Amino acid sequence: MGMTITEKILAKATGKEKVVPGELINANIDVVLFIDVTGPPAVSMLAEKGMDKVFDKEKIVVTPDHFQPAKDIKSAELHKRLDEWARRHNIKYYYKIGRAGVCHALLPEQGHIRPGEVIIGPDSHTCTYGAFAAFGTGVGSTDLAAAIATGRLWFKVPASMRFILNGSLGPGVYSKDVILTVIARIGVDGALYRAMEFVGPTLAEMSMEARMTMTNMAIEAGGKNGIIGFDKETEQYLDEHLKDKTDYTIYESDEDAEYVRVEEFDCSIIEPMVALPHLPGNGVPISECAGKTMDQAYIGSCTNGRIEDLRIAAKILKGKQAAIRTIVVPATPTIWKQANDEGLFDIFYEAGCVIAAPTCGACLGGFMGVLAAGEKCVSTTNRNFIGRMGHPESQVFLASPATAAASAIEGKLEDPRKYL
Amino acid sequence: MGRAHVYKRDHTNTDEIIPARYLNTDDEAELAKHCLEDLDKDFVSKVRPGDIIVAGEDFGCGSSREHAVWAIRGAGVQAVIAKSFARIFYRNAINNGFYVIESPDGLEKINDGDELEIDYKAGVIKNITAGIDIKFNPLPDFALEIINNGGLLEHITKQQK
Numbered sequence: 234m235g236m237t238i239t240e241k242i243l244a245k246a247t248g249k250e251k252v253v254p255g256e257l258i259n260a261n262i263d264v265v266l267f268i269d270v271t272g273p274p275a276v277s278m279l280a281e282k283g284m285d286k287v288f289d290k291e292k293i294v295v296t297p298d299h300f301q302p303a304k305d306i307k308s309a310e311l312h313k314r315l316d317e318w319a320r321r322h323n324i325k326y327y328y329k330i331g332r333a334g335v336c337h338a339l340l341p342e343q344g345h346i347r348p349g350e351v352i353i354g355p356d357s358h359t360c361t362y363g364a365f366a367a368f369g370t371g372v373g374s375t376d377l378a379a380a381i382a383t384g385r386l387w388f389k390v391p392a393s394m395r396f397i398l399n400g401s402l403g404p405g406v407y408s409k410d411v412i413l414t415v416i417a418r419i420g421v422d423g424a425l426y427r428a429m430e431f432v433g434p435t436l437a438e439m440s441m442e443a444r445m446t447m448t449n450m451a452i453e454a455g456g457k458n459g460i461i462g463f464d465k466e467t468e469q470y471l472d473e474h475l476k477d478k479t480d481y482t483i484y485e486s487d488e489d490a491e492y493v494r495v496e497e498f499d500c501s502i503i504e505p506m507v508a509l510p511h512l513p514g515n516g517v518p519i520s521e522c523a524g525k526t527m528d529q530a531y532i533g534s535c536t537n538g539r540i541e542d543l544r545i546a547a548k549i550l551k552g553k554q555a556a557i558r559t560i561v562v563p564a565t566p567t568i569w570k571q572a573n574d575e576g577l578f579d580i581f582y583e584a585g586c587v588i589a590a591p592t593c594g595a596c597l598g599g600f601m602g603v604l605a606a607g608e609k610c611v612s613t614t615n616r617n618f619i620g621r622m623g624h625p626e627s628q629v630f631l632a633s634p635a636t637a638a639a640s641a642i643e644g645k646l647e648d649p650r651k652y653l
Numbered sequence: 654m655g656r657a658h659v660y661k662r663d664h665t666n667t668d669e670i671i672p673a674r675y676l677n678t679d680d681e682a683e684l685a686k687h688c689l690e691d692l693d694k695d696f697v698s699k700v701r702p703g704d705i706i707v708a709g710e711d712f713g714c715g716s717s718r719e720h721a722v723w724a725i726r727g728a729g730v731q732a733v734i735a736k737s738f739a740r741i742f743y744r745n746a747i748n749n750g751f752y753v754i755e756s757p758d759g760l761e762k763i764n765d766g767d768e769l770e771i772d773y774k775a776g777v778i779k780n781i782t783a784g785i786d787i788k789f790n791p792l793p794d795f796a797l798e799i800i801n802n803g804g805l806l807e808h809i810t811k812q813q814k
Contacts, residue, residue, distance in 0.1 A: 257795060271718060274679040282806045300677060307677035357717040357741060373719035373745035374679075375805050383809060387795070421664055422711040426740050455714060457740055512664060597673035597716070618668040618715060625672075625691040 235487025237393040239428040239460055242368040242484055246351045254392035254493075262292070264345055265380045266354030267324075268336050269297035273314035275355065275378035287322045288384030294345050295319045296328040298336050299593040304600035334565030334591040337361040337449060337535035341441070342565055344475040348463050349482035353380055358535050358615065360451040363460035364444040365467060366483060370458045391457040393428040394419075395492040398435035400501030405650035407545070408443035409537060409613070409633035411435070411498070412450045413506035417516035418496065425455035427493065430486065435500040436461060441470040442541040449536045450615050453513035462486070505649055507611075508631035511619045519636060519648045529610040530555065530641035531622070532634050533562025533589070534596045537613035540568045540575075542634040547577040549638035549652045550584040556644030559586040560602040566591055586641075598623045611640040654781070655703035655731055658696065659765040665692065665708050665735075666715035667742065671724040673716075684720050685727030702729035705771070707763050709735065713742025722749050732771060734759045734778065734789075747796045748805035754778070756789040763787070773797075 236244070236251065244252045246260040267275075272295070279285045287293060295315065303309035312330075319327040328339060337358050340346050348366040353359060355377040362369030372386070380386050396415060402408075416423070429451045436444065444461050451459025463483045471481070504518035532538070532546050543563060550559075561581050563569040569591060572578055581588055587602075595602030596614040604610055604623030609630065612622065617629035632640070635649035642652070669692040671684055678684065689696040706725065712735035713721060722745045725733065732752035736759070746753040752773060759778060763769065767782040776791040791797065802808040 270676045274719065277679070278806060282810060284806065284810070299673075305677060311677065311679075355717055355719075357715065359717075371717040371741055373717050373722070373741060373748060375719060375748035376744065379748075379805050379809055382806075421714060422737070422739070425711065425737065452715075455711065455739060597668075597676075599673055599676075603674075616666075616668070616715060618666045620672050620691040621668050 234491060235489040237428065237430060237486045237490040238366065238462060238484045239368060239393055239430065239458060240390060242349055242351060243388065243390055245349065252390045254390050256390045258388050258390060259385050260351055260388055262353050262380050262384055262386060263350035264352040265293045266336055266340065266352065266356065266359060267293055267295040267377070268299060268356055269301060269311050269315055270299040271355035271374045271377065273311045274374040275381060276314060276318045278375060278378045279382055284382045287381050290323055291325045293324050293381065294326040294340055295324050296333045296336050296339055297330060298333060299597065300599050301333050301592055302330055302590065332566055335535045335538055335593055338539055338564035338568065341365065341445065342474060342567055347475065347478065347481035348467065349484050353386060357452045358449050360456060360459045361445050361449040361535060363448040363451065363458050364441060366461065366463040368458055371452060391426055391428045392493040393430050394424055395495045396429060396431045397495065397497040398431060398433035398500050399497065400435060400499050401438060402435065402500055402503065405635055405653050406503055406505055407633045407635060408439055408446045410503050410506040411500055412447045413508050413516035413631065414498065414503050416450065416454045416514045419454055421453060421512050421514040422455040424451065427456055429454065429456040429459045431459065431461050437464065440541060441466055442539045446536055450513065453615055505633060505636045507636065507646060508617055510617050510628040510630065513616060513631060519646065523646050523648055525646045526609065527557055527611045527640055527645055528608040529557055529602065529604065530559040530637045531595060531602055531610055531612040531614065532637050533564060534593065534614040535564065536615040537634050538562055538564030540571050542613065543568065543572045543577050546634040546638040547580040549635055549649060550642065551580045553584055553642045555585045555641040557641055559584070559641040560589060560595065561586050562589045562592060562594060562601065564591055595622055597621065611637050611646060613637050654768055654770050655705045656701065657705050657707050657763045657765060657767045657769055658700065659763060660692070660708045661760060662708065663710040664714050665712050667713060667718050667721040668715055670713065670721040671718065676718060676720055679720065681723045681727035684724040688724040688728040697728060700728050700730065703731050704729060705769050706730055706733045707759055708733070709760055710737045712738050714739035717741045719745045719749070722746050722751055726751050736760060747799050750800045750804040752800065754789050756787060759787055
């Protein structure tokens with residue numbers, strides 16, 4: 234019996250030839266992510282237990298992001314604890330405010346994500362890194378504390394599901410529409426405890442940025458990790474982004490690897506999708522929901538706040554006016570600068586959009602675009618749970634940057650293909 | 654012994670358990686004041702120490718925020734019984750030494766306000782009000798070991814000694 238790519242990476246991290254689904258392992262961690270909301274509690278736990286040490290100061294990447302720059306006094310205190318700890322332990326990769334950004338956009342961009350490695354982070358969207366043929370998974374603060382101190386964590390090897398993506402995407406249709414289609418089919422717990430392995434010719438036509446949008450939302454189907462195999466596109470991105478450590482190992486799923494479920498999609502017939510409140514699995518084609526009035530459009534986050542996303546939105550907004558509050562949040566300082574250099578900010582400014590500093594901010598109802606009671610927001614983010622972006626009586630409609638931009642112009646949910 | 658707070662729904666998520674607007678602190682007592690606020694604003698005034706939350710599938714889905722476990726524990730809840738749990742919440746609970754019970758028929762056999770007694774080792778929920786026993790699969794040994802050691806960090810410390 235062969236192994237899946239996920240099983241191979243976990244076997245290597247455990248120093249074993251083979252692991253099987255359900256097996257409990259104690260894996261070595263290659264990269265540990267540390268952020269502002271969930272990081273400081275881990276530090277406090279370690280101090281409390283007399284374990285205040287780091288296993289490797291070069292394998293931890295620190296960035297404040299959820300509430301950065303500090304949104305209030307309490308979050309300033311979190312940042313202070315983060316800063317004090319990172320300095321005291323002389324953490325090599327510490328992205329201070331000014332270079333800090335939305336972690337899952339920042340780490341690949343700054344060359345911290347390599348194929349074949351195990352990355353854990355105290356944020357559920359750590360599964361994003363699977364786009365690079367790596368194993369990335371989200372954990373809580375206690376797991377983070379254990380990983381910081383020991384460099385190891387216990388895992389149950391997940392069984393794998395295989396998603397075969399066929400066909401070319403039509404104009405105005407993007408990877409966000411594909412992943413919303415996948416989650417609509419299997420449900421928000423359809424991949425509970427599973428590895429979601431994406432394969433097929435559609436992926437070959439996707440950039441690394443587009444692929445990250447897919448693996449980012451694996452958690453929205455309950456997945457432990459999302460993963461995509463290595464190809465030329467991956468190699469090119471890594472050539473451009475890896476810095477200090479440039480070697481990596483490429484793993485591929487065996488032909489006879491075992492999958493608990495296989496789902497096939499004809500991506501050529503996928504329409505722009507919108508996930509209706511209050512679950513990411515409530516995806517419907519735009520034709521079924523166009524015309525619903527909105528109060529805000531939000532373009533940003535670890536799902537869709539990268540340069541390619543901003544370019545897509547800008548192309549549609551160019552020379553147009555946003556009819557509703559429209560908030561654009563480049564996910565990292567590099568993306569911010571790139572958008573500025575490319576003249577995208579001029580387009581957003583002329584269209585009447587707000588351009589914010591890199592932050593997770595309003596995606597989780599933190600700040601920089603929080604919703605009032607009864608308000609509706611079309612958003613390029615990943616979750617639309619009750620109260621996710623603000624008041625418990627507000628509503629979030631998940632969509633691609635193109636659909637969000639077209640909807641911003643109309644003030645209601647709109648098919649982006651109208652503006653191509 | 655504790656009373657059941659029954660939520661007959663699936664996918665009770667971390668945004669409902671503790672909204673992100675309160676994540677600017679990790680103080681358990683402070684978080685507890687807002688436990689389940691967006692789902693049931695009366696929960697914190699109703700809950701008493703030792704009570705038990707009962708829910709459907711995929712409890713705790715969404716964010717990795719351990720604050721969700723801290724808010725529930727801080728509110729005095731002794732355990733959550735659900736048809737299934739989201740992965741990260743389940744991990745976080747065990748790592749904190751907090752009991753999570755997977756019970757396929759708990760939701761059908763427990764009504765809001767029922768008095769329950771849980772034998773964690775034997776895998777039995779005694780519904781005293783209804784006069785029935787509900788069996789469940791006890792947690793796997795490694796998870797029980799972590800819980801019995803008081804959480805993951807204590808467990809690691811003990812192993813290293």
